[in-house]
Amino acid sequence: MKDYLVLRVIAKLMIAFMLLFALYVQFHGDFGPGGGFQAGVIAAAAIVFYAIIFGLPAARAVVPDRLVESMVAAGVLLYAGVGFAGLALGGNYLDYFVLGADPVDGQHRGIFWIELGVLITVAGVMLKIFYMFAGRDGGDRK
Amino acid sequence: MEAVIITALLIMMSAVTIAIVRQRNLFAVVVLFGIYSFLMATVLVALDAVDVAMTEAAVGAGISTILFLSALHLGQSMEMKPLHKPFLPLVVALATGAALAYGTLGLPAFSDPQAPIHQHVAKRYIEDGARETGVPNIVTAVLASYRGYDTLGEVMVVFTAGIGVIVLLRRLRGGKRGDKP
Numbered sequence: 001m002k003d004y005l006v007l008r009v010i011a012k013l014m015i016a017f018m019l020l021f022a023l024y025v026q027f028h029g030d031f032g033p034g035g036g037f038q039a040g041v042i043a044a045a046a047i048v049f050y051a052i053i054f055g056l057p058a059a060r061a062v063v064p065d066r067l068v069e070s071m072v073a074a075g076v077l078l079y080a081g082v083g084f085a086g087l088a089l090g091g092n093y094l095d096y097f098v099l100g101a102d103p104v105d106g107q108h109r110g111i112f113w114i115e116l117g118v119l120i121t122v123a124g125v126m127l128k129i130f131y132m133f134a135g136r137d138g139g140d141r142k
Numbered sequence: 143m144e145a146v147i148i149t150a151l152l153i154m155m156s157a158v159t160i161a162i163v164r165q166r167n168l169f170a171v172v173v174l175f176g177i178y179s180f181l182m183a184t185v186l187v188a189l190d191a192v193d194v195a196m197t198e199a200a201v202g203a204g205i206s207t208i209l210f211l212s213a214l215h216l217g218q219s220m221e222m223k224p225l226h227k228p229f230l231p232l233v234v235a236l237a238t239g240a241a242l243a244y245g246t247l248g249l250p251a252f253s254d255p256q257a258p259i260h261q262h263v264a265k266r267y268i269e270d271g272a273r274e275t276g277v278p279n280i281v282t283a284v285l286a287s288y289r290g291y292d293t294l295g296e297v298m299v300v301f302t303a304g305i306g307v308i309v310l311l312r313r314l315r316g317g318k319r320g321d322k323p
Binding site: 025029030031032033034035037038041042044045048052069072073075076079080083094096103104105107108110111114115117118121122124125126128129130132133134136 | 192193195196197200201204205208209212213215216274275276277278279281282283285286287290291293294296297298300301303304305307308311
C-alpha cells in the first residue's frame with residue numbers, strides 16, 4: 001500500500017497519536033481505565049499499522065527483530081525483578097510496601113515498574129507474532 | 143434502559159454469530175469477528191467494565207483481526223464444504239448449552255450485592271484499596287498489587303505464547319534449507 005498518498009499521510013499523522021495514546025493508557029492506568037496490557041497492545045498495533053502501510057521491511061527497520069525478541073523476555077524479567085527487589089529490601093516476594101519511604105509511595109513504585117514490565121512483554125509478543133506471520137510469504141507454500 | 147441496550151447488543155451479537163457460521167468467505171468471517179468483538183466491547187462498557195472493554199477492542203477487534211488476515215494471506219480464502227453432516231456436533235453443542243443455561247439458574251441474581259463473590263475479598267478491595275495502594279482505579283490496584291502473583295503468571299503465559307510461536311515458525315523457516323519443501 002506504499003503508493004497510496006492519502007493512506008501514507010494519514011498513517012504518519014495517526015501513528016504518533018496512537019503511540020501517545022498507548023503511553024497515556026499506560027501511565028494513566030492508575031486513575032482511568034487501562035494499564036500495561038492494553039497499552040502494550042495499542043503500541044504494538046501502531047507498529048503493525050506502520051507495517052501494513054509502509055511494508056514489513058520498513059517496520060523491521062524501525063523496530064528490529066532483535067529488539068522485539070529482547071522485549072519478550074525483558075518485560076517478564078523486569079516484573080520478576082520487582083519481586084526480588086522487594087525480597088532484597090526485606091519484604092516478601094512482590095511486596096511493594098518496602099520499595100518506598102512510606103507504604104503508599106512503595107505501592108506506586110511497585111505498580112509503575114510491573115506495569116512497565118507487562119507493557120514491554122505484551123508489545124514484544126504481539127509484534128513478534130505479527131512479524132512471524134507476515135514474514136512468511138504465501139507464495140512458497142504452494 | 144441499560145437492560146434494553148445490553149439486550150439489543152446481545153441480539154446483534156447472535157445475529158453476527160449466525161452470519162459467521164453461514165458465511166463461507168473467510169475474509170468476510172474475519173470482518174464479522176471484528177464486528178463481534180466491537181459489540182462485545184460495547185456490552186462491557188454498558189456493564190461498567192471499561193478496562194475489559196478496552197482489552198476486548200484492542201485485542202479482539204484489533205490484533206486478532208490482523209493475525210487472522212495475515213494467516214488468511216497464507217491460505218485459501220474460501221472455506222471448504224464440510225465432509226460430515228453437522229448433526230452430532232449440533233447435538234453436543236445444544237446439550238452443553240442447555241446444561242450451562244440450567245447451571246445459571248443456581249447463580250445469584252444478576253448484580254446482586256449480597257452475592258457471595260461480593261462478600262469475600264471484594265469488600266476489602268473496595269473499602270481499603272484506594273487507601274492502602276493510593277491507586278483510585280480499583281482494577282489496577284487488584285491486578286497490579288493485591289493479585290500481583292496472578293498478573294505475573296499472566297505475563298508468563300503471554301511470554302510462553304510468544305516463545306511457542308517463535309519456536310514453531312522458526313523451525314518451519316529452517317526447513318527451507320533442507321531438500322523437503
